Amino acid sequence: MGNIRIGNLKLENRYLLAPMADVNDIAFRLLCKKAGCGLVYTGMVNPLTKQELILDDKPALQIFSTSERGVEEFIKKYEKKVSLFDFNLGCPAKTAKDLGFGSFMHDKLEVIENILKIMKKSTKKPISIKLRKSDDALKIAKIAEKYCDAICIHPRTASQGYSGIPDIKFAEKLKKNLSIPVIYSGNVNAENADEFLKTFDFVMIGREAMGNPEIFAKLQGKKIKIDFKDYIALAEKYNLKFSQIKMQALNFTKAKKNAKELRRQIVNAKSVLDIEKIEGLFS
Numbered sequence: 503m504g505n506i507r508i509g510n511l512k513l514e515n516r517y518l519l520a521p522m523a524d525v526n527d528i529a530f531r532l533l534c535k536k537a538g539c540g541l542v543y544t545g546m547v548n549p550l551t552k553q554e555l556i557l558d559d560k561p562a563l564q565i566f567s568t569s570e571r572g573v574e575e576f577i578k579k580y581e582k583k584v585s586l587f588d589f590n591l592g593c594p595a596k597t598a599k600d601l602g603f604g605s606f607m608h609d610k611l612e613v614i615e616n617i618l619k620i621m622k623k624s625t626k627k628p629i630s631i632k633l634r635k636s637d638d639a640l641k642i643a644k645i646a647e648k649y650c651d652a653i654c655i656h657p658r659t660a661s662q663g664y665s666g667i668p669d670i671k672f673a674e675k676l677k678k679n680l681s682i683p684v685i686y687s688g689n690v691n692a693e694n695a696d697e698f699l700k701t702f703d704f705v706m707i708g709r710e711a712m713g714n715p716e717i718f719a720k721l722q723g724k725k726i727k728i729d730f731k732d733y734i735a736l737a738e739k740y741n742l743k744f745s746q747i748k749m750q751a752l753n754f755t756k757a758k759k760n761a762k763e764l765r766r767q768i769v770n771a772k773s774v775l776d777i778e779k780i781e782g783l784f785s
């Protein structure tokens with residue numbers, strides 16, 4: 503696939519794991535990498551978090567913030583452990599609305615520029631932003647072009663959330679106006695990914711990868727068998743919470759024949775052992 507790069511970061515391919523808060527834990531990200539994902543993103547993290555991050559897989563680390571506070575320190579702390587720093591300008595959640603971050607800070611062009619400036623000054627790693635569609639998105643992208651190595655667009659408005667049709671024309675317009683790589687996100691699946699790559703430099707896979715890390719192998723015409731046992735082994739290695747393992751188990755029922763019954767058993771499970779006893783969840 504030639505020389506594939508975001509800034510100074512070399513990638514094996516153009517299929518990326520979209521940032522998904524709660525879903526993209528270290529165990530899940532490692533499985534996506536094993537299946538051949540070009541770059542895995544963490545879910546959004548606030549620089550003021552007290553929680554120690556597990557970044558053994560060198561992911562792209564996504565930051566959300568309403569101000570410059572703590573950004574420099576945070577980047578310096580994790581600089582050696584990540585492949586790229588991304589800034590979230592897409593979160594449509596109520597907390598984002600209440601606190602004014604993600605897609606609710608699009609009109610704060612100066613704050614955005616200051617944050618990106620600090621990010622650029624604080625690291626030699628590539629920087630990207632992830633945007634939703636808005637009246638200011640193009641203006642933001644043009645500012646970001648000065649500091650960033652890539653821009654990701656999920657062309658739905660904040661009020662669309664995760665449903666409704668992504669405005670692909672809007673994403674194309676952004677691509678036409680920018681000189682840095684553009685990553686497309688929104689309803690990408692194993693069938694349409696390469697079509698998007700005719701226009702965009704990279705694609706991100708979100709919901710289609712949930713419970714299905716194998717999609718990254720499929721996209722490259724490869725076969726790999728990833729079993730929920732693989733997830734459990736990694737989750738135990740990294741001491742992930744039982745509630746997290748349960749949530750991922752529910753995701754992994756997606757393609758199973760008797761998904762409804764499997765989900766009922768997962769919901770009732772009281773321990774990892776209970777989950778391991780569920781017939782049909784493992785192959």
Ligand SMILES: Cc1cc2nc3c(=O)[nH]c(=O)nc-3n(C[C@H](O)[C@H](O)[C@H](O)COP(=O)(O)O)c2cc1C
Nearest residue numbers: 520521522523545546656687688689690707708709
């Ligand atoms: C459960 C979930 C959590 C998400 N968390 C984030 C996040 O932390 N940061 C972000 O930029 N986007 C987040 N997204 C949006 C995805 O990255 C992606 O842009 C969106 O889901 C559309 O892509 P898809 O159709 O492939 O899922 C999240 C999406 C889902 C479903």
